[in-house]
Amino acid sequence: MFILHKNSAVMLRAGVFRKIFGGVRWMSHVGSSKPMYRPSPMSLSELLHFGQKKCERKSFQFLNDEIPIRLAHIMREFEDLPKELLTMKSVKLVRSWYDLSFKEVQAFQDKDPDDKKVLTDFSKTIQDILNRHSYVVETMAQGVIEMEDTYGMDDKISERIQYFLDRFYMNRISIRMLLTQHAALFGNISNHPRRIGHIDPNCDVIECVSNAFKAARHICEHYHMQAPDLDIVTAEGSKIVDFVYVPSHIEHILFEVFKNAMRAVVEFHRDKMELPKLKIIVAKGQQDLTIKLCDQGGGVPYKVQDKLFQYMYSTAPRPQYTGHDSPLVGYMDIDRFAHDNGPASLMAGYGYGLPLSRLYARYFQGDLVVSSMEGYGTDVYLYLKVNSSEANECLPIYNTTTSRMYEAEKVVSDWSSSTTWNQSIRTYCTAVKSKQPMITDKSIISIQ
Numbered sequence: 001m002f003i004l005h006k007n008s009a010v011m012l013r014a015g016v017f018r019k020i021f022g023g024v025r026w027m028s029h030v031g032s033s034k035p036m037y038r039p040s041p042m043s044l045s046e047l048l049h050f051g052q053k054k055c056e057r058k059s060f061q062f063l064n065d066e067i068p069i070r071l072a073h074i075m076r077e078f079e080d081l082p083k084e085l086l087t088m089k090s091v092k093l094v095r096s097w098y099d100l101s102f103k104e105v106q107a108f109q110d111k112d113p114d115d116k117k118v119l120t121d122f123s124k125t126i127q128d129i130l131n132r133h134s135y136v137v138e139t140m141a142q143g144v145i146e147m148e149d150t151y152g153m154d155d156k157i158s159e160r161i162q163y164f165l166d167r168f169y170m171n172r173i174s175i176r177m178l179l180t181q182h183a184a185l186f187g188n189i190s191n192h193p194r195r196i197g198h199i200d201p202n203c204d205v206i207e208c209v210s211n212a213f214k215a216a217r218h219i220c221e222h223y224h225m226q227a228p229d230l231d232i233v234t235a236e237g238s239k240i241v242d243f244v245y246v247p248s249h250i251e252h253i254l255f256e257v258f259k260n261a262m263r264a265v266v267e268f269h270r271d272k273m274e275l276p277k278l279k280i281i282v283a284k285g286q287q288d289l290t291i292k293l294c295d296q297g298g299g300v301p302y303k304v305q306d307k308l309f310q311y312m313y314s315t316a317p318r319p320q321y322t323g324h325d326s327p328l329v330g331y332m333d334i335d336r337f338a339h340d341n342g343p344a345s346l347m348a349g350y351g352y353g354l355p356l357s358r359l360y361a362r363y364f365q366g367d368l369v370v371s372s373m374e375g376y377g378t379d380v381y382l383y384l385k386v387n388s389s390e391a392n393e394c395l396p397i398y399n400t401t402t403s404r405m406y407e408a409e410k411v412v413s414d415w416s417s418s419t420t421w422n423q424s425i426r427t428y429c430t431a432v433k434s435k436q437p438m439i440t441d442k443s444i445i446s447i448q
Helices: 006-021 046-052 056-078 089-106 115-131 138-152 155-186 203-224 248-270 302-309 353-363 402-409 426-430
Strands: 198-206 229-236 242-245 280-283 288-295 367-373 376-385 443-448
Touching: 046 089, 046 155, 056 089, 056 115, 056 155, 056 229, 089 242, 115 155, 115 229, 138 155, 155 198, 155 353, 155 402, 198 203, 198 248, 198 353, 198 376, 203 229, 203 280, 203 288, 242 248, 248 280, 248 288, 248 353, 248 376, 353 367, 353 376
Parallel strands: 229 280
Antiparallel strands: 198 242, 229 443, 280 288, 288 376, 367 376
């Protein structure tokens, strides 16, 4: 496999940054000035329409422009990370993958889109990039663990890394969405006959719930020898709730929250013969499709709830890492969800499940919210956009505001007690949650 030489990689990055970021006047400085080389977010509706037309030439032209821009924005952001993290072997490996992928895509900049061989070579390159980046999540996580073990990690560095990882993984989700969509339409990836690429115009939510539940139950039974059953309630009284969405995203998110709920229920009721069932409520409104998971797994303390979305935080003990493999070797990445949900997958312990699941929800303007009652159980709300035209990609953009975030000092509390709600006005504003949908007409499906 071809690997960029260190000096070549440095020169490549320098050239990329000069081209894309050099001389750009950002909107944060001049309100009417739009930056050049800004990522172009797509909506689910646009992706679906684009896939229905199935024009490989136009897909090639769009990706040929868009993928280098998205890669470049996150490649530039690496430069603002703590030097201690950048020196870690695993992080260097991830950066080398991005450098090589950028170079490979750039090689098609002047190629003729009407040449069939060019389109074939481009599809092959896309598949190579997808394969190369399959283990980015685990490898980057290993780099963070390496830095923590070597140098330790204070609150300031932890916040900077948390900020970066949210943006880094969201960038990865967006790039993989575009690449896998192209590969499903024009490459060798087999696909469901009802779907347009990876998008299902009539995504069956109940089917997604059932698939995720069965996969999580399989793992729970392997580790704990038992698992709770599930009741599904639909607000419309119908067994089918459908809309335009990416089924694999929903299944990935629900798989993670099911795993957490099952482990909590089994451990909280370990002395009981019969486990309380999990409950899913699905409601489709005018704007939101909401999936609510309720468990009776004992819940978590209020002060811990915000930590649930921090990388490397987990309520379960962290599995032993021997140093030979990636510490998240059993992490269930979305690319392997449908093919690798056997006992080898870890039940819990590394804390990446919820943060990444929330990113998948937020990618198309949704969200994942946790509300817990210590001593009883936890409710998890998954909010998704009903209207595909409103489900726009949420993309990280590197600009002067981004660089300031990495330089900002930790805010000193001006309250007698430092809590999550008094740390900043922004925390209070973003913590306000809308009222949950009321359930009226109900039908119950029991999964045994």
